[in-house]
Amino acid sequence: MSAITLKDIRKSYAGGPQILHGVSMDIQHGEFIVIVGPSGCGKSTLLRLLAGLDPCEQGELLIDGKRANDLPPQDRDIGMIFQNYALYPHMTVLENIAFGLELRKVPKVERLKRARSVAETLQLTSYLDRKPGALSGGQRQRVAMGRAMARDCSTFLMDEPLSNLDNALRVAMRTEIKDLHRQLGATIIYVTHDQTEALSLADRVAVMKDGHLQQFDTPDMIYDQPVNRFVAGFLGSPAMNFVPSDCIDDWGGARDIDVGFRPEALSLNRSPVSGPSIAARVVLTEMTGATFIVHCESEAGRLSAVVARGEELPHEGDKIWLSLDPSQVLCFDAISGVRLDLPVVHHSQMPKTHVKETA
Amino acid sequence: MKPENPFVAVLALVAGLLFLSPVLYSIWMSFQTADAYYTGNIDFTFRNYEMAIGQYNFARYLVNSVIVSGLVTLIGLAVATCAAFAFARYTFAGSNLLFGAVVATLMIPSHITLIPNYLTLAKAGLLDTYAGLVLPAVSNGFAAFFLRQFIRGIPRALDEAAYMDGASPLKVLWRVIIPLSKPAILSMGLYIFISEWNNYIWPLVAIGREDLYTLQIGLARLYRVNPGEDIIDWPLVMAASTITILPVLVGFILVERHLIRGMMMGAVK
Numbered sequence: 001m002s003a004i005t006l007k008d009i010r011k012s013y014a015g016g017p018q019i020l021h022g023v024s025m026d027i028q029h030g031e032f033i034v035i036v037g038p039s040g041c042g043k044s045t046l047l048r049l050l051a052g053l054d055p056c057e058q059g060e061l062l063i064d065g066k067r068a069n070d071l072p073p074q075d076r077d078i079g080m081i082f083q084n085y086a087l088y089p090h091m092t093v094l095e096n097i098a099f100g101l102e103l104r105k106v107p108k109v110e111r112l113k114r115a116r117s118v119a120e121t122l123q124l125t126s127y128l129d130r131k132p133g134a135l136s137g138g139q140r141q142r143v144a145m146g147r148a149m150a151r152d153c154s155t156f157l158m159d160e161p162l163s164n165l166d167n168a169l170r171v172a173m174r175t176e177i178k179d180l181h182r183q184l185g186a187t188i189i190y191v192t193h194d195q196t197e198a199l200s201l202a203d204r205v206a207v208m209k210d211g212h213l214q215q216f217d218t219p220d221m222i223y224d225q226p227v228n229r230f231v232a233g234f235l236g237s238p239a240m241n242f243v244p245s246d247c248i249d250d251w252g253g254a255r256d257i258d259v260g261f262r263p264e265a266l267s268l269n270r271s272p273v274s275g276p277s278i279a280a281r282v283v284l285t286e287m288t289g290a291t292f293i294v295h296c297e298s299e300a301g302r303l304s305a306v307v308a309r310g311e312e313l314p315h316e317g318d319k320i321w322l323s324l325d326p327s328q329v330l331c332f333d334a335i336s337g338v339r340l341d342l343p344v345v346h347h348s349q350m351p352k353t354h355v356k357e358t359a
Numbered sequence: 360m361k362p363e364n365p366f367v368a369v370l371a372l373v374a375g376l377l378f379l380s381p382v383l384y385s386i387w388m389s390f391q392t393a394d395a396y397y398t399g400n401i402d403f404t405f406r407n408y409e410m411a412i413g414q415y416n417f418a419r420y421l422v423n424s425v426i427v428s429g430l431v432t433l434i435g436l437a438v439a440t441c442a443a444f445a446f447a448r449y450t451f452a453g454s455n456l457l458f459g460a461v462v463a464t465l466m467i468p469s470h471i472t473l474i475p476n477y478l479t480l481a482k483a484g485l486l487d488t489y490a491g492l493v494l495p496a497v498s499n500g501f502a503a504f505f506l507r508q509f510i511r512g513i514p515r516a517l518d519e520a521a522y523m524d525g526a527s528p529l530k531v532l533w534r535v536i537i538p539l540s541k542p543a544i545l546s547m548g549l550y551i552f553i554s555e556w557n558n559y560i561w562p563l564v565a566i567g568r569e570d571l572y573t574l575q576i577g578l579a580r581l582y583r584v585n586p587g588e589d590i591i592d593w594p595l596v597m598a599a600s601t602i603t604i605l606p607v608l609v610g611f612i613l614v615e616r617h618l619i620r621g622m623m624m625g626a627v628k
Contacts (some may be wrong), residue, residue, distance in 0.1 A: 050517075073522045074522060074525040080519075081521060086519065087520075088520070089539065100524035100525055103521075103525035147520075
């Protein structure tokens with residue numbers, strides 16, 4: 001039986017636009033689900049419906065097979081970690097962690113024992129008597145996690161829990177969350193707008209846009225087989241390049257479509273090459289650490305390519321030819337944006353023709 | 360906080376003494392005999408306090424004032440806090456209209472409600488009782504308005520976190536909202552207590568029994584019962600006044616420390 005099932009969930013607030021347009025998902029026990037999408041796509045609203053903080057009037061929400069649309073938050077066996085931590089400022093760390101147990105009438109000795117044990121797991125033992133105001137961002141985040149963990153819930157909801165942390169701490173906490181998921185074995189539903197978090201944490205990723213669920217699949221599938229242009233462009237950094245097929249020289253595939261290719265699928269050439277390619281001029285190079293991102297201007301617009309360190313790097317203003325690996329190319333309908341399963345034309349099969357010069 | 364500029368310090372001291380001088384003068388006068396006061400001599404005595412407490416029954420009035428003001432404060436705060444929580448956190452049919460009605464009560468002078476209140480309590484048989492003194496004062500529109508504005512400033516995420524932890528709405532109010540609203544509740548409590556402590560008109564109207572007099576009624580009565588024919592015994596009146604203001608002063612000093620302490624640090628990032 002699924003841990004959580006969403007059937008055609010719709011949501012709109014009184015006098016406002018519709019926020020969710022029929023979202024359906026089937027989440028298994030122990031899965032790590034990441035809901036990702038741009039701001040305003042409805043991901044936090046979906047999480048609040050799951051938590052019971054907002055009423056779920058349209059569609060059906062099942063928790064462990066039972067209808068939970070009208071179940072109050074305290075009866076859902078769900079713990080939630082808020083974006084802004086929402087720690088009780090008048091309580092100490094220990095009291096914050098033990099509060100949920102106190103409300104559930106767990107005897108004092110037992111609840112303090114459990115709170116201390118959770119604090120130990122999260123390395124908070126030295127801060128038990130401190131109030132949230134005296135903690136750093138990372139420590140507060142850990143207390144928020146401890147508060148949910150102490151209750152031993154079957155499902156945890158996390159609403160952008162790392163968005164207030166600096167980059168180094170975010171990477172460290174990401175690993176900790178992944179470790180905790182392995183230890184606890186609980187179902188986690190995690191909301192973020194950060195695609196790196198989504199791809200690195202999730203067993204399955206749900207990509208949302210404007211209240212519609214675009215794709216719900218494993219990170220590999222989302223990255224390699226996006227269902228549409230939005231999903232393809234949203235995940236991956238730098239973002240996927242999209243070019244009308246007419247702008248690619250020696251393009252042997254279908255016409256009047258948009259061709260998508262990731263920056264790492266491009267090769268940089270100093271002279272015209274055979275096979276599908278695009279002539280471009282280098283406008284900027286960015287060092288990201290292990291690689292360089294080369295931003296180019298072409299007839300089809302701005303394109304980016306990734307070059308490994310150590311490889312020869314073009315200079316700004318240089319004219320180059322970007323050749324495409326046809327096996328890594330995705331085709332999208334130019335109007336609807338839906339991915340098209342068109343036959344891949346291999347490089348070796350391409351006729352050798354002269355490369356057109358760009359203006 | 361110490362002012363860095365000595366000129367500001369001296370100015371603050373002078374201003375403080377200026378404001379305090381009537382109080383200090385009346386306390387000093389309360390320890391003088393009437394003869395010494397009227398002849399310009401100095402004759403230190405506790406007799407005025409003995410007379411006020413013993414002969415003029417101020418101990419009883421003090422107890423009555425503490426009971427009435429204390430009950431009005433406690434019940435008034437409980438009612439206002441619950442109303443403020445509901446208005447701040449819940450939207451229900453007619454909630455804005457109801458809140459508007461609560462705020463509109465601030466525009467009605469208390470003298471207008473004097474006679475209707477009197478008639479209502481007379482019908483209920485509550486004149487000349489503590490209940491008759493307390494009940495008309497427990498609904499306080501200003502307190503409900505003030506606390507509602509304060510509660511609206513508390514992040515809603517804290518309520519939601521408590522609901523997720525398993526709290527009922529009443530538990531959220533008791534364990535989260537009230538502790539975080541402590542500065543506002545204390546200042547409102549002090550305001551209600553002082554207003555009720557100084558209330559003169561309503562006890563005058565509602566109470567005829569001498570054993571239920573509050574300090575303000577007792578103090579006014581003192582002018583009429585002083586021993587001289589045309590002369591008011593000012594040292595005695597000042598002793599009674601000191602008894603009247605002292606509990607409020609002590610209360611303020613005790614509460615003031617809490618009023619200035621911020622409670623919201625670290626709640627959310």
